[in-house]
Amino acid sequence: MEFLENPIVTAVAACAVTAIAMLMSRNVGKKVSTRTKVSKAGQEKPNSHLCNHTKIFEEQVVKVSENVYCAVGYALANTIMIEGPKSIIIIDVAESNDAARDVMCEFRKITDKPVGGIIYTHFHADHVGGTEVFLEHAKDGKPENVPIWAHQTTGARMLQFNSIMGPIAHYRAAHQFGMYLEKPALENCGIGPRLRAGQNESVSQVVPTHVYSGKHEDIEIDGVKLRLIYAPGETDDQTVVFYENGKILFAADNFYESFPNLYAVRGVPNRDTMQWARSIDIMIETHPEIMVPSHSLPVVGGDEVNRRLVNYRDAIQFVHDQSVRHILARRHPDEISALVQLPEHLRSEEYLKEFYGTVGWSAKSVFAGYLGWFSGFEEDLWKLTPGDYADRIVKMVGSTSKVLQAAEEAYAEGDLQWALELCTYLLRHDRGDTKRAQELKIDTLCKLANTQISANGRNWYMTTVAHQAEGLEIKVSPEQRTKAVSNMPHTSMWASLQVRLKAEVVDGKKHSLCFKIKDPQSSWTLYIRNSVLHFVNKADDQADVIVDCTDESLRRLMANPASIAGSWVTGKFRFEKGSMASFAAFFSNFERGL
Structure with missing residues (x-):
C-alpha cells in the first residue's frame, strides 16, 4: 500500500x-507449501499390490479404435479424443491447464485438427480443470464456437462445489490424494498416478454451454454421432457416452480398475449405492465391445466388458445388501465395517481390489445413508469428547508413562492401530513431555501407510506425517x-x-x-x-x-x-x-x- x-x-x-x-x-x-517426499517414507516398501497397480498409470496414448484415443497417466483422470472428419472431440479435460497441455501435446502428434467439441462426464475437478487449453485449439481461434456438453446440473455443481466447505475440503482432499506428496511417500492415487491440482497448477473453470436432461440425448459433432446417457453413480450428474461406431462405451467414473469409491474419505454427501448399480445395468444394456473408463485402461472385447460390468455392479449391491442385513441385526457400524467382505471370487479380481474405494468404509457409508450418525447404541448418544476420553484413559491406566509404555509394546507387537490410538490419547491429554508420543505416532503412521492397499489410506497417513512431523502447510x-x-x-x-x-x-x-x-x-x-x-x-x-x-x-x-x-x-x-x-x-x- x-x-x-x-x-x-x-x-x-x-x-x-x-x-x-x-x-x-x-x-x-x-509462501505456499510445495510437494514433499517425507523423509521417513523410504524406510520400508509400500504394499506390493499397490505398487503393482502403479504400472497401469504409465504415461501413454492408447489407440482404442481407428479414430478414438485415450491419454492415460498424464493426470488423475484420462482424457479421450475422438477424431472427426474436420475436428476432434474431447471427453474430460484433466484437472489443470498444465496437465491438459501435456495431453494436448501428445494428441498433436496424432492430428492437428482443431477442437470441435468438449464433453464433461461430471463436475469433479479432475474432469473439468483443463478446458482453457483445449479451447485455445478451437477452429479459427474462436472458442465460443466450441460446444461444451454436460448434464443440466453439472454447471451449477462446478460453481458450488466446496464453496461452503472450502478450506476443510481442500485439507481433506490433500490428504486423500496426497496432493503435497512426492515419491516415495506418494505411490499413486488409486485411480491415477497423481492429482495435478497443487499450488503451482493453473485451473480452468468453464461451465457447459450445452446441456441435456432426461434419460439420454443424441448429439452430433462434426459428423460424429454420440449418445449422452444419464447414469448417476459416483456423482448424481454422471454422464456416460456411447459411440455406436465401434460400440464404444465411455464409462466416466462408474467403472475403473478398483473397488468403487462408494464413500470418499475426503468427505462427500451420501452416494446412493443402489442407484450406482442401476446405472451400470443401463451401461450393460448398450452392449459395448469396448469400454473406456475415465480412469485406468480401456477394456476390449464384448464378453470381457460385460463380465466386468456385471461383477462390478454385483459387488456394489453385495456391499449394500450385506450392510443392510447387519443393520437389521442391530449391529454397530464399526462392527458392520469389519464384517462385510466381498466373496473371494470377486475380491480376487484385479479391478475389484481396494486401491481406491474400500468395502469397510463403504459399509459405514451405507449405514449413515440410511440411519445417519447415531449407531443405535445408548453409549453413543452423548459420547465424551476425544479430549475428555483421553484424560479418562490416562487416569484409568495411572500415568502418561504407563500409557506410553503400552503404546510402545503395541508398536513392537505390530498392533499398529492400538499404538496409534494410545499415542493420540497422550497427545490429546497433553500433559508433560509428549515428544516421544509424537515420535512414536509418526513411526506408527509410516508403518500403517505401508500396509495399505488403499491409496487413499496410504496418502492420508503419509500426509499426516508430512504435516505433523515435517511442518507441511496445507492451504489453498x-x-x-x-x-x-x-x-x-x-x-x-x-x-x-x-x-x-x-x-x-x-x-x-x-x-x-x-x-x-x-x-x-x-x-x-x-x-x-x-x-x-x-x-x-x-x-x-x-x-x-x-x-x-x-x-x-x-x-x-x-x-x-x-x-x-x-x-x-x-x-x-x-x-x-x-x-x-x-x-x-x-x-x-x-x-x-x-
Whole structure:
C-alpha cells in the first residue's frame, strides 16, 4: 500500500485490511507449501499390490479404435479424443491447464485438427480443470464456437462445489490424494498416478454451454454421432457416452480398475449405492465391445466388458445388501465395517481390489445413508469428547508413562492401530513431555501407510506425517482462491460467510451491511441477527453500512483483503454510508478463511 500518499488514508486502510483479513485466508503474503517426499517414507516398501497397480498409470496414448484415443497417466483422470472428419472431440479435460497441455501435446502428434467439441462426464475437478487449453485449439481461434456438453446440473455443481466447505475440503482432499506428496511417500492415487491440482497448477473453470436432461440425448459433432446417457453413480450428474461406431462405451467414473469409491474419505454427501448399480445395468444394456473408463485402461472385447460390468455392479449391491442385513441385526457400524467382505471370487479380481474405494468404509457409508450418525447404541448418544476420553484413559491406566509404555509394546507387537490410538490419547491429554508420543505416532503412521492397499489410506497417513512431523502447510493458494471467487455466484459467497460467523461474538447484536454492485448491476444486504447471517438480493437504505462497488472489486476483496485499499482510492469501492472502520467491524465478526 506504499502508493497511498495520504498518511491518514494509509492508516485507516491498514486498520481495515487487518480486520477484514480475519475473515479471509491466512495465505495472503505467505509462501505456499510445495510437494514433499517425507523423509521417513523410504524406510520400508509400500504394499506390493499397490505398487503393482502403479504400472497401469504409465504415461501413454492408447489407440482404442481407428479414430478414438485415450491419454492415460498424464493426470488423475484420462482424457479421450475422438477424431472427426474436420475436428476432434474431447471427453474430460484433466484437472489443470498444465496437465491438459501435456495431453494436448501428445494428441498433436496424432492430428492437428482443431477442437470441435468438449464433453464433461461430471463436475469433479479432475474432469473439468483443463478446458482453457483445449479451447485455445478451437477452429479459427474462436472458442465460443466450441460446444461444451454436460448434464443440466453439472454447471451449477462446478460453481458450488466446496464453496461452503472450502478450506476443510481442500485439507481433506490433500490428504486423500496426497496432493503435497512426492515419491516415495506418494505411490499413486488409486485411480491415477497423481492429482495435478497443487499450488503451482493453473485451473480452468468453464461451465457447459450445452446441456441435456432426461434419460439420454443424441448429439452430433462434426459428423460424429454420440449418445449422452444419464447414469448417476459416483456423482448424481454422471454422464456416460456411447459411440455406436465401434460400440464404444465411455464409462466416466462408474467403472475403473478398483473397488468403487462408494464413500470418499475426503468427505462427500451420501452416494446412493443402489442407484450406482442401476446405472451400470443401463451401461450393460448398450452392449459395448469396448469400454473406456475415465480412469485406468480401456477394456476390449464384448464378453470381457460385460463380465466386468456385471461383477462390478454385483459387488456394489453385495456391499449394500450385506450392510443392510447387519443393520437389521442391530449391529454397530464399526462392527458392520469389519464384517462385510466381498466373496473371494470377486475380491480376487484385479479391478475389484481396494486401491481406491474400500468395502469397510463403504459399509459405514451405507449405514449413515440410511440411519445417519447415531449407531443405535445408548453409549453413543452423548459420547465424551476425544479430549475428555483421553484424560479418562490416562487416569484409568495411572500415568502418561504407563500409557506410553503400552503404546510402545503395541508398536513392537505390530498392533499398529492400538499404538496409534494410545499415542493420540497422550497427545490429546497433553500433559508433560509428549515428544516421544509424537515420535512414536509418526513411526506408527509410516508403518500403517505401508500396509495399505488403499491409496487413499496410504496418502492420508503419509500426509499426516508430512504435516505433523515435517511442518507441511496445507492451504489453498491465493491464486486458486482468486480463481474460485472470480466465478462464484454471490449466493455461494454469502453462504460461505454464514458458516464462518462467530456466534459467541455477535450474541444479541444486530448488524447490517448493503452492497450496491455495478457492472453488472445488483444489490445485496447482509443482516446479522439472532447470531446468524441472513442475506437478501435487494438494497436496504437503512443498513448500518452501505457500499457502492464494482463486482470486480467485491470479488477481489473476498479473495484478497489487501485489494480494498486500491479499490477505495480508485473509486471502485466507496462508502455511501458508514466508514472503513465500521465496514471492518462488520467483517471482524467472522472466522478467517473464505
